[in-house]
Amino acid sequence: MSEHDAASAGVRASGLAKSYGPVRAVRGIDLTIAPGETVALLGPNGAGKSTTVGMILGLARPDAGMVSVFGQPPSQAVRAGAIGAMLQTGSLLQHLSVWELVNMVASLYPHPLAVDEVMVLTGLSELADRQTAKLSGGQTQRVRFAISLVGDPDLLVLDEPTAAIDVEGRHDFWDSMREVANQGKTVLFATHYLEEADTFADRIVVMAHGRIAADGAPTEIKAKVKSRTIRATAPDLDVSEAGRLPGVISAERLGDQIVLSCADADAALYGLLGAHSGVRDIEVRGAGLEEAFLELTGHDEGGTLQ
Numbered sequence: 001m002s003e004h005d006a007a008s009a010g011v012r013a014s015g016l017a018k019s020y021g022p023v024r025a026v027r028g029i030d031l032t033i034a035p036g037e038t039v040a041l042l043g044p045n046g047a048g049k050s051t052t053v054g055m056i057l058g059l060a061r062p063d064a065g066m067v068s069v070f071g072q073p074p075s076q077a078v079r080a081g082a083i084g085a086m087l088q089t090g091s092l093l094q095h096l097s098v099w100e101l102v103n104m105v106a107s108l109y110p111h112p113l114a115v116d117e118v119m120v121l122t123g124l125s126e127l128a129d130r131q132t133a134k135l136s137g138g139q140t141q142r143v144r145f146a147i148s149l150v151g152d153p154d155l156l157v158l159d160e161p162t163a164a165i166d167v168e169g170r171h172d173f174w175d176s177m178r179e180v181a182n183q184g185k186t187v188l189f190a191t192h193y194l195e196e197a198d199t200f201a202d203r204i205v206v207m208a209h210g211r212i213a214a215d216g217a218p219t220e221i222k223a224k225v226k227s228r229t230i231r232a233t234a235p236d237l238d239v240s241e242a243g244r245l246p247g248v249i250s251a252e253r254l255g256d257q258i259v260l261s262c263a264d265a266d267a268a269l270y271g272l273l274g275a276h277s278g279v280r281d282i283e284v285r286g287a288g289l290e291e292a293f294l295e296l297t298g299h300d301e302g303g304t305l306q
Contacts (some may be wrong), residue, residue, distance in 0.1 A: 004104070006044055009032065009034075009070070009071060009121070010032070010033045010034045010037070010069075010070065010155070011031070011032065011033040011056060011068070011069055011070075011155065011186070012031075012032050012033075012066075012068050012091045012125075012185055012189065013029060013030060013031040013052075013055070013067040013174055014031075014063050014065055014066055014067075014203060015028050015030065015065030015066070015115070016028065016029050016030075016031070016052070016055060016065035016066070017029075017063050017064040017065055018051050018060060018062055018063050018065070018148065019049075019063055019294060019298065021150050023050040023252040023286060024210055025048050025210055026048040026051050026052055026055070026062075026210045027048075027210035027211050028064065028065065028209075028211070029048075029052065029065075029211060029212050030212070031037050031052075031212065033043070033188060034186075035070075035184070035186050036181075036184050036186055037186055037202050037203060038177075038181050038186075038187040038189075038200060038201050038202045038203075038204060039187065039188050039189075039201060039202065039203045039204070040135075040189055040190075040191060040196070040197035040200070040201035040203070040204045040205070041053070041188060041189065041190040041191075041205050041207065042191070042194070042197055042205070042206045042207070042293060043191075043206060043207035043208055043213075043297060044188075044208070044297050045271070047199075047207040047208050047209065047297065048207050048210040048211075049159075049163060049189070049190045049207055049233075050088075050159060052207070053159055053188070053190060055067055055074070055076060055148065056069065056106060056157060056188070057074055057078065057080055057083060057085050057157060057219060058073070058074030058075040058077075060219075060225070065136075066290045067118055068225045069082060069083060070082055070155070073152065077155070078248050079149050080202075081110060081111075081152070081199060082154045083153050083154075083155045083156075083157060084148035084149055084150075084151055084153035084155070084156050084157070085156075085158075085159075086145055086147070086148040086156070086157070086158045086159065086161050087146045087159050088139075088159050088160050088163060090151075091283050092132040092135070092144075093132060093134075093141060093150065093300040094131075094132060094133050094139060095131070095133075095246055096127050096131070096132055097128065097130060097132070098119075098127050098128055098129070098130055098132060098143055098146075099115065099119065099128040099129065099272075100133070100146060100152055101132055101143065101147070102115050102118060102119065102124075102146050102247065103115045103142070105147045105150055105151070106118075106150045106151070106280060108120035108151070109150070109151035109152070110154055112150050112151050112152055112278055113149065113150050113152045115150065118131065118146050118147065118149055118150045121149070121180070122142050122143075122145050122146040122149065122176055122279060123142055123145075123172050123173075123176065124139075124142055124143065124146055127139060127142075129223070132228055135288065136164075137163075137164030137165075138164050138165040138166060138169045139165070141162065141163065141164055141165050141169075141173075142169075142173070144161075144163075145158075145161060145173070145176070149285060151233075154185065154186060155185070155186045155187075155188070156180065156186070156187045156189075157170055157188050157189075158188070158189040158190070159189075159190050159193060160192065160249055161173065161177075161188060161191070162174075162191070162193060162196065163192075170193070170196070171211060172274070173198065174199070174200055174231065177200065179302060188298060189201075190221070193205065194289045194290050194293055195289075197216045197218065197286075198289045198291065199245070201218060202217065203215070203216065203217055203218075204216065204217070204218055204289075204291075205222050206293065206296050206297065207297075208297040210294060213296045213297060214292075214296050214297045218301070219287060221289065221292050221296075222286065222289055222291075222292045223286075223296075224294045224296065225286075225291050225293055225295050225296075227249065227261060227263060227287055227291065228262045228284055228285065228286055228287070229259065229260065229261055229262065229263035229284070229285045229286075230259070230260040230262055230265060230272065230282065230283070230284050230289075231257055231258070231259050231260075231282070231283045231285070232257065232258055232279050232280065232281060233256050233257055233258075233280050234256070234257070234258045234272075234276060234278065234279045234281070235256040235278075236276075236278055237258055237276070239251050239252065239258065240251045242258050242260060242272075244263070244266075245260070245268050245271040245272060246267040246268060246270075246271045247262050247263055247264030247265065247266070247267030247268035247271070248261070248262055248271075249261045249262060249263050250264075257281075260272070265284055270284070272300055287295075287298070297301070
């Protein structure tokens with residue numbers, strides 16, 4: 001691979017594996033993230049997400065395989081200022097104001113962004129003079145985001161970035177992230193908020209049991225689940241009879257509505273309309289990201305870490 005090809009590869013992991021004693025946290029994954037992509041990393045607790053993030057950041061050494069960031073080993077990319085990270089753990093330095101802390105971190109990089117610009121982008125301008133010890137959980141997350149961004153990295157790695165942030169704060173955070181991504185940054189974020197991945201990621205990587213269970217655009221991930229849901233107003237339809245319709249997995253009554261979970265929505269719909277002329281207000285819905293996530297990650301093997 002030429003130097004140009006290596007740099008253009010963004011993040012590359014091949015055969016990446018990591019164990020902690022008998023526990024196999026990551027089991028030989030292959031992953032490529034192109035420059036400029038925004039990728040969500042999803043998985044239940046114990047799927048191997050945080051271990052994978054740790055190896056990409058150079059915080060954990062793989063037992064097998066390799067990982068590179070813009071053609072460099074992670075530790076070298078970190079030293080060069082190419083990676084900015086926002087992790088779940090670790091407290092902010094005490095006895096400093098927010099502005100002083102962000103400015104101090106900026107001084108460690110060769111070409112940082114303007115501190116005041118970062119403060120505006122991350123919604124911290126009004127908190128500039130507040131001591132770090134007096135911040136709420138959501139405000140602390142914003143400061144962590146500012147610290148990860150001020151060095152002007154090419155890759156942002158965010159582990160549960162909106163944890164402890166309220167709904168309005170999460171909306172503001174992702175508005176900021178859109179602006180950052182639009183500047184051509186590569187973004188990898190791990191989250192438990194599925195709607196964030198569905199809305200903001202170009203691509204979703206689902207991990208389960210230390211392996212990659214699915215990788216693709218949000219629409220592709222949802223399309224992997226073939227089940228459909230039919231919802232209709234049918235006050236006179238017996239729920240047990242509805243459950244016996246062809247293609248129906250299960251039936252549930254909600255007031256005058258009947259909700260059918262279907263393996264074959266076409267067959268269920270024909271059966272419903274053919275046998276029950278009084279059915280109206282019919283809706284057919286494909287699986288959402290939550291259904292896809294549960295199906296892709298729902299088989300328990302045990303023996304993994306987060």
